[in-house]
Amino acid sequence: MIWTNDPTRLMLVASLAMSYALVCLAPYLRTRRKHLAAQRAKAEAAANPGWIVAYASQTGNAEELAEQTLATLRLAGIPAQLSELSALQAEDLQRAERILFLVSTYGEGDAPDGAAAFAGRLMTKGLALPQLHYAVLALGDRAYAQFCGFGRALDAWLQEQGAQSLFPRVEVNRSSAEAIGAWRQQLSHLAGTSDAPDWGAPAFAPWRLAARVLLNPGSAGAPVYHLELEPQDGVLPAWESGDLVQAAAPSDPERAREYSIASIPADGRVHLLVRLHTHADGSHGAASGWLTQQAGIGQTVQLRLRQHRRFRLEDNLQRPLILIGNGSGIAGLRGHLKARAAAGRARNWLLFGERNEAHDYHYREELATWQLHGKLENLDMVFSRDQPQRRYVQDRLAEQADEVRAWVAAGAAIYVCGSLDGMAAGVDAALAAALGRDALDQLAVVGRYRRDVY
């Protein structure tokens, strides 16, 4: 710069320097303002931690209701956060002033898989919780002996710890709209809103039945059909492998059945595996009878797709995968294998059980093709009735304990899909024997042991 005494020029230089300083300062001030705001928010959050909406869910019902509960609170301006029950530590419970628990029940009155560790870790001990106000929404099904067993146990434990209930436990039988309505009403009352969004019945959409094939002619078991469906409006909704559909017979829309989706959106259709259910009196199950016997090709079927986060691949897409199942459980596992093949993930090990190789080897060619192209590293098919001594998938798993340990040590995740009776408990025991019970529980907590058993 050339030195000058000219006052006009001096003014100009000074104002330029000032503008430059402001330009430099503005981002700094913005960042600082943001920083201070974040600090203030943090301090406020510490002073008033807000409400916690904690859920324990196996197939997503409790999770979905927890999300709706959270939305209702936030709409009312109440700070609230969502948490899986298993993520809560003793200190969180002792610090919190308000927690809404939404939990389902599995097994025989047990916690859903993901919450087993919470039940074992915290609910077996005493923990003073006099500051805690809470409510429980317990999901279950009256067809089971221990109706809402886990929700009731959680409620009783909280009472014993001195926590105070905000209103009596609400029990939901088979997603009853009435009970869910009662929970919503209590919530609106607490939150001081009358304009809570309606959590109305899920919307079903019309789909066209495009194909149906009997997969197991001559089987000793009930007939299993492969179905393909296309949306009537031609617009394929998004879903991920592991998700479910709900389907109901037109004659009995109240009793929708859930089926695992056996395809991925790239297939252009929803594939389902439906086993025809026959009651003792010879009549067919409403949904399975409708889907496999009554609905004709081209006819409209009402479906609703449902996210099933607990059984999605998520981060496990990157990991080696051990897929275990039996019977119609191949549906959910096939969805995952398709997603893996599409993503170029080849470290897949399928252990699958059915009755006879001659009749019940579902998707045989497809599995062989994946193997041939290196997309399925290990395939263990176990046919229970092809030898004098019955053999099940858990027996194979027990023989392969070393291999299971090696895969898990290499970071594998484990997915189990199929029947609860006979398979799920046997597989769980074989995995616990191979890996150790605590290690298996820990895998469930971090989402590396996921089950869709029914």
Ligand SMILES: Cc1cc2nc3c(=O)[nH]c(=O)nc-3n(C[C@H](O)[C@H](O)[C@H](O)COP(=O)(O)O)c2cc1C
């Ligand atoms: C294999 C299995 C076992 C179940 N056991 C029970 C039970 O013992 N008691 C009960 O009330 N409900 C039981 N249920 C019903 C579930 O709790 C109910 O379907 C609930 O809506 C599931 O919610 P979620 O999707 O959040 O896991 C069971 C369901 C299945 C599939």
